[in-house]
Amino acid sequence: MDRILIALFFLSLFGLSSCYFDVEDELYGNCDTTAVSFATDIWPAIETTCLTGCHAPGGSGNGIYTDHASVLAKVTNGSLMARVVEQANMPPNGGLTDCQRQKFEAWILNGAPDN
16 A cells, blocks of 8 residues: 555656746746847847758858848848748747747837847
8 A cells, every 4th residue: 555655656746747837938928028139139049049050151041140230131121020920930940939939029120229
């Protein structure tokens, strides 16, 4: 009887530990888009999701992102808003959270400043 209770105890711990969710913005819905910055919000998202093989020098993507000016070219021609925000098909692996997409949209609608 004791062995069964001990086994059930450990199984319940294992089951509870597998329900961990750590994307705070998605969990609590507190995506702040009031002061989106290229340096702190947009560029880090680009570095982690766009430069990993596609939009880096020698990559397979249409366009190379090396700095604000190179990203601004995609803002100006409308492709960044279309692909990242409206169609939400970039990056193709779905690497951006909803909050990151909202920040891209806010940044673009604010004139895509180099801030």
